[in-house]
Structure formats: C-alpha cells, structure tokens
Amino acid sequence: MSQYDTYAPRPNLPDPATAPELFEGVLTRRVLAYLIDLAIIGVLVIAFSIVGFIAGFLTFGLAWVALLFVVPITIVIYYAATLGSHKRATVGMQAMDIVLTPTRGQPLDGWMALVHAAVFWITFAICWPISLLFALFTPRRQMIHDLICGTLMVRRSPMTRHWQAHNRRSQEAY
Structure with a gap:
C-alpha cells in the first residue's frame, strides 16, 4: 500500500440510501450544536x-x-480538546447526538480537528448561507469544510449499530 492510499475515500462509508437513520436531521442538529x-x-x-x-x-x-x-x-483549545478527543465531538455535538467521522483512511486526531475547525470558521466567515445551502445538495449533508477536510457528520447512536452490522457482513464475506 502506498502513502497515497490512506487519502482515498473509504469504500464502506455509510450511504443515506441504505442507512438513512445516520443522516436523519443532521443539518438541524449541526446548527443547534453550533449554537451550544x-x-x-x-x-x-x-x-x-x-x-x-x-x-x-x-x-x-x-x-x-x-x-x-x-x-x-x-476556540483552538476548545476544538482541539473536544473534536480531537476519542469522542470526536464538541459538547454541542454530543448533546445533539452527532459525531465527526473521517472519510479517508487517516485518523481524526487533534491536528485534523484543528484543521477542520479552522476551515469551518474560514468558510463560515466568508459566507455562511452558502455553506449551509451546500449541505442541502450533498447526499451525506456534508458542508464545504467537510468536503475539504475529508470528514462526515453522522448521528452517533445509530452509527454504532451501522458499523457493527457492516463488520458482521464483512466477516461473513470471508
């Protein structure tokens, strides 16, 4: 495996067509989490x-x-301490039952959390309505900064069930 393979999108990303419960109300939850x-x-x-x-x-x-x-x-300390933790969610995200998930083969660590937060604040400061509207037209409700950073926001509670089912199917295939 080359070093470039870790930046390729994961083939087992949840799909809104097969796992709609992961994306149910994510955009509204994101706005409320942001306010918190x-x-x-x-x-x-x-x-x-x-x-x-x-x-x-x-x-x-x-x-x-x-x-x-x-x-x-x-802002830097808050996002590094919360998004960079093992929970991968700020306090607002935890309250709204959403979690930040990487879409590429790289882990979501403190640096990636800082980059995600920085790109979020930059795109939000430039034009927040476009950032929100952008999420309405992407199948996984990803905003501009999610696509740039290679992240995905999903519901936490159904996510555990989704990955357990996916891992079972993968093991049965072998």
Missing part, C-alpha cells in the same frame, strides 16, 4: 478575559496585551 458550542466558547472567553484582566494589574498591564488573543486561543 458558541455559548460555551462565549462563557470560556469571558472567564479567560476576566482572568487576563486581573492578571493585567498584577503584571503592570503586560497581560492585557494577551487579551487580544483570548478569542482565537479559546
């Missing part, structure tokens, strides 16, 4: 800002310079 995550990030930013503001007095104003980086650093 936005609220959590907002609370974290406020908490870190308060700490930075107090630290500014203790460092004669030097820590106040760091306040410029509170928002981006909070």
Whole structure:
C-alpha cells in the first residue's frame, strides 16, 4: 500500500440510501450544536478575559496585551480538546447526538480537528448561507469544510449499530 492510499475515500462509508437513520436531521442538529458550542466558547472567553484582566494589574498591564488573543486561543483549545478527543465531538455535538467521522483512511486526531475547525470558521466567515445551502445538495449533508477536510457528520447512536452490522457482513464475506 502506498502513502497515497490512506487519502482515498473509504469504500464502506455509510450511504443515506441504505442507512438513512445516520443522516436523519443532521443539518438541524449541526446548527443547534453550533449554537451550544458558541455559548460555551462565549462563557470560556469571558472567564479567560476576566482572568487576563486581573492578571493585567498584577503584571503592570503586560497581560492585557494577551487579551487580544483570548478569542482565537479559546476556540483552538476548545476544538482541539473536544473534536480531537476519542469522542470526536464538541459538547454541542454530543448533546445533539452527532459525531465527526473521517472519510479517508487517516485518523481524526487533534491536528485534523484543528484543521477542520479552522476551515469551518474560514468558510463560515466568508459566507455562511452558502455553506449551509451546500449541505442541502450533498447526499451525506456534508458542508464545504467537510468536503475539504475529508470528514462526515453522522448521528452517533445509530452509527454504532451501522458499523457493527457492516463488520458482521464483512466477516461473513470471508
């Protein structure tokens, strides 16, 4: 197997035609998960800002310079800690029963989670309506950043049943 084989799409990706329960309401769940995550990030930013503001007095104003980086650093830490974990989901995604799954043969680690989050924020900042509309026309409800990063968002609870059934069929074929 060459190094390029790991970037090829997996042949056993779930299909909305054969496993519709994996994609049921995914786009709505993603929007709600985003709003939950936005609220959590907002609370974290406020908490870190308060700490930075107090630290500014203790460092004669030097820590106040760091306040410029509170928002981006909070976002990076939040996504790396949640998407890069073994759960592969932010707190909002967990609440909405969705999980981020790689579509290529590479694992979803902290770096891939950061890349996914960065591409998400870039495409969302450029034009969020197009990003959402794009998902309406892809069979797996993938947004622009999902296609760029090679990821797929599916429902967590039916996903376990889907992969168990797929593995059973694969073992029976041999």
